[in-house]
Amino acid sequence: MNNFTFSYPTKVYFGKNAAADYLPTELAKYGDTVMLAFGGGSIKSNGIYDEITAILKNAGKTVIEFSGIMSNPTYAKVQQGAGLVREKGVDFILAVGGGSVIDCCKIISAQAKLDCDIWDMELNQRKIPTEFIPMGAIVTVSGTGSEMNSGAVITNEEKKIKCGLVGASASFAILDPEYTMTVPMKQVISGAFDTLSHAMETYFGKPDSNNLSDDINEAVMRSVIVNIRILLKEPQDYNARSELMWASAMAENGILKIGKITDFQAHQIEHQLGAYTDCNHGQGLAVIHPVLYRHIYKSGAARFARFARNVWGISDKNTEEETALAGINALADFIKEIGMPTTFAEMGIGENVDLKAVAQSTNITAGCCKKLTAEEILEILNECK
Amino acid sequence: MNNFTFSYPTKVYFGKNAAADYLPTELAKYGDTVMLAFGGGSIKSNGIYDEITAILKNAGKTVIEFSGIMSNPTYAKVQQGAGLVREKGVDFILAVGGGSVIDCCKIISAQAKLDCDIWDMELNQRKIPTEFIPMGAIVTVSGTGSEMNSGAVITNEEKKIKCGLVGASASFAILDPEYTMTVPMKQVISGAFDTLSHAMETYFGKPDSNNLSDDINEAVMRSVIVNIRILLKEPQDYNARSELMWASAMAENGILKIGKITDFQAHQIEHQLGAYTDCNHGQGLAVIHPVLYRHIYKSGAARFARFARNVWGISDKNTEEETALAGINALADFIKEIGMPTTFAEMGIGENVDLKAVAQSTNITAGCCKKLTAEEILEILNECK
Numbered sequence: 001m002n003n004f005t006f007s008y009p010t011k012v013y014f015g016k017n018a019a020a021d022y023l024p025t026e027l028a029k030y031g032d033t034v035m036l037a038f039g040g041g042s043i044k045s046n047g048i049y050d051e052i053t054a055i056l057k058n059a060g061k062t063v064i065e066f067s068g069i070m071s072n073p074t075y076a077k078v079q080q081g082a083g084l085v086r087e088k089g090v091d092f093i094l095a096v097g098g099g100s101v102i103d104c105c106k107i108i109s110a111q112a113k114l115d116c117d118i119w120d121m122e123l124n125q126r127k128i129p130t131e132f133i134p135m136g137a138i139v140t141v142s143g144t145g146s147e148m149n150s151g152a153v154i155t156n157e158e159k160k161i162k163c164g165l166v167g168a169s170a171s172f173a174i175l176d177p178e179y180t181m182t183v184p185m186k187q188v189i190s191g192a193f194d195t196l197s198h199a200m201e202t203y204f205g206k207p208d209s210n211n212l213s214d215d216i217n218e219a220v221m222r223s224v225i226v227n228i229r230i231l232l233k234e235p236q237d238y239n240a241r242s243e244l245m246w247a248s249a250m251a252e253n254g255i256l257k258i259g260k261i262t263d264f265q266a267h268q269i270e271h272q273l274g275a276y277t278d279c280n281h282g283q284g285l286a287v288i289h290p291v292l293y294r295h296i297y298k299s300g301a302a303r304f305a306r307f308a309r310n311v312w313g314i315s316d317k318n319t320e321e322e323t324a325l326a327g328i329n330a331l332a333d334f335i336k337e338i339g340m341p342t343t344f345a346e347m348g349i350g351e352n353v354d355l356k357a358v359a360q361s362t363n364i365t366a367g368c369c370k371k372l373t374a375e376e377i378l379e380i381l382n383e384c385k
Numbered sequence: 386m387n388n389f390t391f392s393y394p395t396k397v398y399f400g401k402n403a404a405a406d407y408l409p410t411e412l413a414k415y416g417d418t419v420m421l422a423f424g425g426g427s428i429k430s431n432g433i434y435d436e437i438t439a440i441l442k443n444a445g446k447t448v449i450e451f452s453g454i455m456s457n458p459t460y461a462k463v464q465q466g467a468g469l470v471r472e473k474g475v476d477f478i479l480a481v482g483g484g485s486v487i488d489c490c491k492i493i494s495a496q497a498k499l500d501c502d503i504w505d506m507e508l509n510q511r512k513i514p515t516e517f518i519p520m521g522a523i524v525t526v527s528g529t530g531s532e533m534n535s536g537a538v539i540t541n542e543e544k545k546i547k548c549g550l551v552g553a554s555a556s557f558a559i560l561d562p563e564y565t566m567t568v569p570m571k572q573v574i575s576g577a578f579d580t581l582s583h584a585m586e587t588y589f590g591k592p593d594s595n596n597l598s599d600d601i602n603e604a605v606m607r608s609v610i611v612n613i614r615i616l617l618k619e620p621q622d623y624n625a626r627s628e629l630m631w632a633s634a635m636a637e638n639g640i641l642k643i644g645k646i647t648d649f650q651a652h653q654i655e656h657q658l659g660a661y662t663d664c665n666h667g668q669g670l671a672v673i674h675p676v677l678y679r680h681i682y683k684s685g686a687a688r689f690a691r692f693a694r695n696v697w698g699i700s701d702k703n704t705e706e707e708t709a710l711a712g713i714n715a716l717a718d719f720i721k722e723i724g725m726p727t728t729f730a731e732m733g734i735g736e737n738v739d740l741k742a743v744a745q746s747t748n749i750t751a752g753c754c755k756k757l758t759a760e761e762i763l764e765i766l767n768e769c770k
Contacts, residue, residue, distance in 0.1 A: 002400065003401060003403070004397075005396070005397065005399070005407070006399070007393075007396035008392075008393035011392035012390065012391045014388060014643075015387065015388025015389065022390070210612070210625075210628060211628070212604070212628055212631055215605075215607060219600035219601045219604045220597065220600075243595060246597055246644075247597055255640060258399075
């Protein structure tokens, strides 16, 4: 086990009625002016908005609404939110939504306390923020695991960069699987695939040796696969939804990453694809993963063979490389089985997208068995078409 | 997944040189008078005492030593420690040792802030403490996982009760696997079996259904088994020691218990055996587990069969009960293989011990497949002889 430091700042309230049971106590810890942040308004049709605003009202809070946070939240939206926080003297930010809403609020929480531009500060000056407007998260769509860490993915439309920034961690997160019941199945599956991707990107990071984090990771991956299959047969299965919701958090709360240097190369490629196309994150990952893995598996055949055996239940073939490839094929088959796209064309990404620009702007990681070049990333992107 | 609330208050610094790298920064957060608590003095012969006292001295701390904490820490020792904290105006308690030292300090941290008797308050009035002298933990022997939660096991010699109390959580825990290198192998294995026991006692708790916590638990159990075997061949294997150290923490930091009602019946029986004999905790568990499981497995054959398949790699037999029994036999064989005792006689527990009194004073849990009676516990204890 490599050296590590681990702390876990977010208190999690998980289960049916968690908002009614715990939100009032949490709200009492913060000031009176609360920014209620959400996305496109689905929480208004499914009753969550009414429930949360009633709790805020009963707690005597002044509510400032900040809505319309988009699925790939933009830096412009962050600035708009930070301006609102300053203008209204917001004491506490309550993010109600999925990873996009939570990510946007994490960076708003930091930007509102800064005189400088957080993008420039983090990416150019390499400093991370230390002061934040406190925030909480109520998760209505799971997959990103954003509710249990301080990372956030923001799209800078002007610069055509979608990348990770560090912001606030939610002081508390409310995870009620009932809240996900009205989410369209396509979005549920896309989120669950994002969870599987987080687990894979960690699993394929270094080191390869005997490592409890990898053993636990395999359990998370198998659980996600099993519960996606259950949910596709029984979309209202509460238990499967709750398992996926907790797996989403577990994949990104740091436990799987202990002692590991993570890779996240598929995410880096997808982020730049997203910056150029505004595509769905989980779908982009589903297309990229098998193509990326077929490109690199010979450099890490032992680990890919272990993935085949322990995640997909594949018996050893004649060679380690054959076993490894069978695991990647099982992943690709699973992607088809659960109705996710296997090409950019299926995602509606046309020939007009400048894949060369996507490849050249992709951050290259070195945590996996093979460090790619921009040329190889372009090859991978072309194979995804 | 059942409803749950989870927070994780302890910051973990794990790895080589963790004390030198992180203890000074942590100490700076607390007052000047530090109680350095430890056990029988092994830290004086292996150099840890010198290293830690030098760090304390460099930090300008006034050090109050509190030594001689025994392997089953007594309530009298807690009172002695709490008295010393009050007398010297201790600002911070630094526990250096294994679970016994850390447990003792957790309750000292609470008792020092209370006017009343913590034993009476927790066990009779059913109130738990809310104020503590802050404390940190430096782990030198792993197994109990005490460094990452607020539970403590204390023996009240006068009342002949060994039981769990709730005390402080360490604000930080330093886990340096190098610190375990001089621990006698017998004690290392006993601690590792305690970890396996914690995992099993959680795994056999309810519910039995599809549950990520159980999937992760199986990974922890397999990892403990693999790394005990590695260490018996290569006692100085740093990686195996580090894996066992992190597995110990993982088994008791709450992650495996999420959504589960834990059982801990073997621990309850062992605690009372310990109250009457002052026996080694891990050894007591090793003797009790297989006997207890053979007693109850027919009431939970499906779960025991899953344990056989997924932890011990046993193929399905003709019936679920046969598979279940094969798993328990594999556990019993493993206990012999690693040189742990299989009877009370091997532990040096003689015929003169009043097993009836042990049985009658054992707390009966209801988290497992079968709720025992005091008569059944006596049967189990007699079978252990």
